[in-house]
Amino acid sequence: MFKASAGVMLPTSIIGSLPRPGWYTANLGAQSFLEAMVNSRYREQYEDAVSAFLRMQETAGLDICTNGDAHYDEQVGGMSWQSYPLTHMDGFAATGRPAAYRVGAAAYPRGHILHDFLEARVLPGIEGPVGPGRLQYAAMWKVAQRLTQRPVKFGTILPELLAASVAYDKHYKDPVERTMALAEAINRELHELADAGCPVIQMEEPQIHMVPARGKAFGKLGETELVEVFNATVRGLRAKTEIWCHTCWGNPAQQRIFRDVQSYRPTLEALNKVDADAITFETCSSGPGDLEAIGQIITGKKVVIGVIDHHTLQVERPDQVADLIRAALKHIPAERLVISSDCGMGREGMSRRHAAYKMVAMVLGTNVLRKELGLPEAHSLAADARYSLTLTQPD
Ligand SMILES: [Zn+2]
Incomplete structure (x- = not known):
């Protein structure tokens, strides 16, 4: 059901992560979040970091916020996106070991930045039945939501990538059984998150669109099976909250994982079958070429377009953002269009200031279209000329 995006025309958001403040030195490690929050230094740094992330989004003027993946x-390369669930769910060994991983091994030999990411795969194996364990997503979401009046989105990696990341498996007979067990466990955790009041949950990176891009199934999982995995992971959730499906073409260390720009076209029919209220598409860094096909095929869900490139430091101009939204509106009605970044901006490499101004550009660009359509504009405090420190005299 639509909750966070209900009642707002052309709502703006980001996918999730933001660049980590240099002073935020606390790390969770294997501790649970609630255990770590007992430590006053961790608690102070964590709450301050979430607060800083929220203030960046509020002053930019975003409608839907995130905790910045704090x-x-x-x-x-942002490996914690994968390692956090593996080190906090039940059923996993207490310590990690270097995990062999075939996907990407040929494409990223030593000397490529993503080889570091492969080397960072020191992850635990499975020793017994998996369960939500100490994921504690609801607690994390609550810490963010009690710091802002705006709806806070909470995201999580999907099970197929987790199942492919384990160092070994002593319990499940094959990767498909392992993936479905992880789907069931994450589903239980997400019901708790939805019951706590989270107004939008984002399922990150189903490998559905990667199947045609790679020219082969994801292990034993083809597009049909990957849709089933997605739908099992979110079963029952749309009756409680809004569900987004996030897709992009890669983000470890802010890198695209393919050399060439990829197209969503071969996979849109399959993506349309995911049990989600909205699907996000990387349409800034990959260009607007898929918008027509997206508009033709994704007709029953909201379409979230990326207007901000997470790979580059060049801050988009509001008129560029407006042009992309205008192009999207030729194929997708305004009532179903949501504005976002292509992916998270916090997986190494970008400064907080770059991310902040990219968000401001997104809001200002969206305001251009809101004005054209006679819709209320968002106030971007960060772009309010009254608070400029420099008296400017245009020549
Ligand atoms: Zn992404």
């Missing part, structure tokens, strides 16, 4: 540790 719960993740500072790991190479």
Whole structure:
């Protein structure tokens, strides 16, 4: 059901992560979030970091906020996105070991930045039945939501990537059984999150669109099976809250994982079958070429377009953002269009200031279209000329 995006025309958001403040040195490690929050230094740094992330989004003028993925540790390439669930769910070994991983091994030999990411795969194996364990997503979401009146989105990685990341498996007979067990466990955790009041949950990176891009199934999982995995992971949730499906073409260390720009076209029919209220598409860094096909096929869900490139430091101009939204509106009605970044901006490499101004550009660009359509504009405090420190005299 629509909750966070209900009643707002052309709502703006980001996918999730933001660049970590340099002073935020606390890390969770294997501790649970609630255990770590007993430590006054961790609690202070964590709450201050979440607060800083929320203030950046509020002053930019975003409608839907995130906690900036502040719960993740500072790991190479943003590996914590994968390692956090594996080190906090039940059923896993207490210590990690270097995990062999075939996907990407040929494409990223030593000397490529993503080889560091492969080397950072020191992850635990499965020793017994998996369960939500100490994920504590509801607690993390509550810490963010009690710091802002705006709706806070909470995101999580999907089970197929987790199942492919384990060092070994002593319990499940094959990767498909392992993936479905993880789907069931994450589903239980997300019901708790929805019951706590989270107004939008984002499921991150189903490998559905990667199947045609790679020219082969994800292990034993083809597009049909990957849709089933997605739908099992979110079963029952749309009756409680809004569900987004996030897709992009890669983000470890802010890198695209393919050399060439990819297209969503071969996979849109399959993506349309996910049990979600909205699907996000990388349409800034990959260009607007898929918008027509997206508009033709994704007709029963909201479409979230990326207007901000998470790979580059060049801050988009509001008129560029407006042009992309205008192009999208030729194919997707305004009532179903949501504005976002292509992916998270916090997986190494971007400064907080770059991310902040990208968000401001997103809001100002969206305001251009809101004005054209006679819709209420968002106030971007960060762009309010009354508070400029420099008296400017245009020539
Ligand atoms: Zn992404």
